Amino acid sequence: MILTGPEIEAAVHDGRLRIAPFTADQVNPNSYNVRLGPTLITYTDEVLDAHRPNPTRETIIGPGGHVLQPDELYLGHTLEEVGSDTFVPLLFGRSSVGRLGLFVEITAPIGDIGFHGQWTLMLTPTRPLRVYAGMKIGQIMFFVSTGPIDLYRGKYQAATGPQSSAYWRDVTKLRAVAS
Numbered sequence: 719m720i721l722t723g724p725e726i727e728a729a730v731h732d733g734r735l736r737i738a739p740f741t742a743d744q745v746n747p748n749s750y751n752v753r754l755g756p757t758l759i760t761y762t763d764e765v766l767d768a769h770r771p772n773p774t775r776e777t778i779i780g781p782g783g784h785v786l787q788p789d790e791l792y793l794g795h796t797l798e799e800v801g802s803d804t805f806v807p808l809l810f811g812r813s814s815v816g817r818l819g820l821f822v823e824i825t826a827p828i829g830d831i832g833f834h835g836q837w838t839l840m841l842t843p844t845r846p847l848r849v850y851a852g853m854k855i856g857q858i859m860f861f862v863s864t865g866p867i868d869l870y871r872g873k874y875q876a877a878t879g880p881q882s883s884a885y886w887r888d889v890t891k892l893r894a895v896a897s
C-alpha cells in the first residue's frame with residue numbers, strides 16, 4: 719500500500735514520517751516532490767575504483783543554474799531531509815523532469831526504513847540541461863511495511879549533501895571479518 723497525499727501530510731504531522739522542511743504544496747496525490755539542493759559533486763578520476771574512495775570535485779549551483787553535461791555523473795542531493803521509522807520510501811524522478819531527459823537515480827530508488835537525511839541524487843542528463851537549485855526534481859513515495867522492523871544503520875545515515883559511493887567500506891568490512 720502506498721500513502722496518499724493526505725496521509726503523507728497526516729504522517730508528517732504525527733511523526734511517522736519526517737520531511738524537513740515540509741510544505742503542503744509539495745504533496746502530490748501519492749508522493750512528495752523533493753527539491754534539488756545547491757551542491758553537486760563529480761568524480762575526478764577517469765576510472766573509478768569500487769574498492770577505494772574516489773576523489774570528487776564540488777560545484778555550487780549559482781543563481782543562473784548549472785548546465786549538466788551528458789556522459790557525466792553528477793551526485794546531487796535533496797534540499798529536504800526525508801525519512802521514516804515506519805514506511806518504506808522510494809525515490810523517482812518527476813515526469814516533467816524525465817521529459818527533459820534527466821535521470822535522477824540509477825538503479826537504486828529504494829530507501830530503508832530508519833534512514834534519515836538528505837537523499838543523494840544520481841543525475842545523468844541525456845543532453846545538456848540547465849538545472850536550478852530549488853527546482854522540484856524528484857518525488858518520494860512511501861509504502862506501508864509489514865513484519866518486524868530492523869532500522870537502517872548503514873553507511874549513508876544522516877547524510878547532508880551529496881554522498882559519493884562508500885562501497886569501499888563494504889570491502890573493508892569483509893576483509894576485517896575474513897582476517
Ligand SMILES: O=c1ccn([C@H]2C[C@H](O)[C@@H](COP(=O)(O)OP(=O)(O)OP(=O)(O)O)O2)c(=O)[nH]1
Pocket residue numbers: 809823824826827828829830831833836837838839840870871872873874
Ligand atoms: O537514490 C538513492 C537511494 C537511496 N538513498 C539513501 C536512502 C537509503 O536508505 C540509503 C542507503 O541505500 P541502499 O541501502 O540502497 O545503499 P547500500 O549501498 O546498500 O548501502 P548500505 O549498506 O548503507 O545500506 O541511501 C539515497 O540517498 N539515494
